[in-house]
Amino acid sequence: MLELRDLHVHFDVSGRRGSRIVVRAVNGVSLKIARGEAVGLVGESGSGKSTVGKAALRLVDATGGAVLLDGEDITRLGRADQRPLRRKAQMVFQDPHSALNPRMTVLRSVAEPLILHSDVRGTARWRRVAELLEIVGLERQFLYRYPHELSGGQKQRVCIARAIALNPALLVLDEPTSALDVSVQAQILEFLKALQKEMGLTFLFISHNLAVVRYLCARVAVMYLGRIVEEGATEDVFNAPRHPYTEALLSAVPWPEADQPAGRAPLHGDVPSPVDLPPGCSFHARCTRHIAGTCDALAPPEVEVGPMHRTACHLYTPAPGGGQGPVSAG
Ligand code: SF4
Helix, strand or coil: CEEEEEEEEEEEEECHHHCEEEEEEEEEEEEEECCCCEEEEECCCCCCHHHHHHHHCCCCCCCEEEEEECCEECCCCCHHHHHHHHHHEEEECCCHHHHCCCCCCHHHHHHHHHHHHCCCCHHHHHHHHHHHHHHCCCCHHHHHCCHHHCCHHHHHHHHHHHHCCCCCCEEEEECCCCCCCHHHHHHHHHHHHHHHHHHCCEEEEEECCHHHHHHHCCEEEEEECCEEEEEEEHHHHHHCCCCHHHHHHHHCCCCCHHHCCCCCCCCCCCCCCCCCCCCCCCCHHHCCCCCCCCCCCCCCCEEEEECCEEEECHHHCCCCCCCCCCCCCC
16 A cells, blocks of 8 residues: 655755755655555654655655555655545644644534545535544534534544545554543544544554554554664564664553563663764664674664564674674574
8 A cells, every 4th residue: 555665855954054954854764554554653753753654645755765655656746646645645643733723613624625635515525524523423513613612532533534534545643642631542542443444444653652553553663763673563573672772662661560571771862863863773872782883883784583574783684694693683
């Protein structure tokens, strides 16, 4: 359904005294998502995961690599040619409070994509919006309400109704529950899980919350400073993480006691600036297992560490001429 091939997204921004600086938000991301699959993209703030989501839908332009949707390269489609893309793929944003126009009723907000990208008009459009509200669990009385009359969870349900109005096959969900109260988060996640199953939707689910991704996604990709450092089946990655960054992220999650992994190094320090990427492995300054002279000089290649499980870390890089990498994988 969706394929990212060596995707790069760099932004030119103004520095001090009018100088130009380049923010390297995404640096060579490759990822394939099959139709009907739910894939989580996790990482700290500043890892580039939201930019990947936006680039997948052409909400920001790729500066290198390619985005393929259903096998079609959409990377350089002009604005006029993006209409079919809007029907196929939609985004749900983090903050439902700012995603809805305060001057539009729910009816108008949910009808917006139908007005822009379909021929559904008049009563048929009204009926379709009422049906969409039913799908997201809101009664018809909400049709004529304004955003200020809705709770956070109701607003996010309206945003989801709007996102599925055109029957898209792919939804990119960017932290869709993180602006909501904890009690409401659980309801929305449960609803999203059921919706994905019932509609056979493909999800790219962006989150910093690993527990949420474990609940919703069968596969997970871990991003650090614009690159995927580990990817695999969620249970494989969570039960036996290979990359030291994944291990550190998991060590910070308060799992139920039985699932709590023992002896993992916590995460220290901050993500380096995407303006000035470190040489070698971009995680080396924070990594408790870094190999001096290797990790700070050479970018680690991706290697298979299990069935459909890959990571980019020198601990697993095969030594030249065969055999184990520089250090036992442990
Ligand atoms: Fe740590 Fe080196 Fe692996 Fe990077 S490549 S995660 S620095 S061991």
